[in-house]
Amino acid sequence: MLVDDLPVYGTLDDLIAAIREGHIDQVILALPWSAEQRIQEVVARIALTPVRIRLAPDLASFAFAHRPLVLLGDLPVITLFERPISGLDAMVKRAEDLLLTIPILVLLSPVMLLTAIAIRFDSPGPIFFRQPREGFNNRLFEVLKFRSMTHEDSQVDAIEQAKPGDKRVTRVGAFIRKTSIDELPQLFNVIRGDMSLVGPRPHAPSTRAGGRLFGEVVQTYAARHKVKPGITGWAQVCGFRGETDTEDKLVKRLEHDLHYIENWSVGFDLYILLRTVFAVLLPKNAF
Numbered sequence: 001m002l003v004d005d006l007p008v009y010g011t012l013d014d015l016i017a018a019i020r021e022g023h024i025d026q027v028i029l030a031l032p033w034s035a036e037q038r039i040q041e042v043v044a045r046i047a048l049t050p051v052r053i054r055l056a057p058d059l060a061s062f063a064f065a066h067r068p069l070v071l072l073g074d075l076p077v078i079t080l081f082e083r084p085i086s087g088l089d090a091m092v093k094r095a096e097d098l099l100l101t102i103p104i105l106v107l108l109s110p111v112m113l114l115t116a117i118a119i120r121f122d123s124p125g126p127i128f129f130r131q132p133r134e135g136f137n138n139r140l141f142e143v144l145k146f147r148s149m150t151h152e153d154s155q156v157d158a159i160e161q162a163k164p165g166d167k168r169v170t171r172v173g174a175f176i177r178k179t180s181i182d183e184l185p186q187l188f189n190v191i192r193g194d195m196s197l198v199g200p201r202p203h204a205p206s207t208r209a210g211g212r213l214f215g216e217v218v219q220t221y222a223a224r225h226k227v228k229p230g231i232t233g234w235a236q237v238c239g240f241r242g243e244t245d246t247e248d249k250l251v252k253r254l255e256h257d258l259h260y261i262e263n264w265s266v267g268f269d270l271y272i273l274l275r276t277v278f279a280v281l282l283p284k285n286a287f
Helices: 012-020 033-046 088-122 170-179 188-190 220-224 247-262 265-282
Strands: 026-029 052-055 069-072 074-080 128-134 139-148 194-198 230-232
Touching: 012 033, 026 033, 033 052, 033 074, 088 139, 088 170, 088 188, 088 194, 088 265, 139 188, 188 230, 194 265, 220 247, 230 265
Parallel strands: 026 052, 194 230
Antiparallel strands: 052 074, 069 074, 128 139
């Protein structure tokens, strides 16, 4: 469809769908200053996606007037949101993941082999547990973990998070969950590029807090998908790991995830990894 000789591809929902499919890196809003409320509504939705958002403003002032102007060709635009960990930063983080993950895999391979043998002899079923999780840009990927529950109780959909004394957890499973050994196969997810060593923990789409889906509890929940999920993260080393049985726990976890996204650096990642070692040695909230 053409409007004033310009192609129109669809609605805001169509735009967000195109972003989720990876077709768009930057969005420029061209609305009159009088449509300030509409601008804020559109920005609020697009801000949950991992794209740069810029505004082509009128000369009049409005809520975003404090943002600096930049030139995009001959067009002056205001940058409202930058895509986090992009460009050179994304290359550095990927290099960090590979340079650290490969030696960690070699170092921990005996532990992983012994764990696989223990699971095989402890209970019938597969050694690994595979489950769809939400990753970068809300895309689903298959997370890999050591199976810690009886095979018939392993859930892929309609997830019920593990609780203290959960009868679904096997004897070996209780140990590997407490020591976080069950998470080690996710190193292969890092190698494949689905995850990073450090980032917001990936959750299944059906996971709930206080009986409600995560996205229903906090409208900005999807903002944590602006970066790849991680094996460990800022929220986890700060004590917000394990079951999110209340909405308050989810809100706190999200606050820490967004802090990480906004303040990422290689030094911050290394600090989190160091804190993770102590969190594993002195585990809390893992069962």
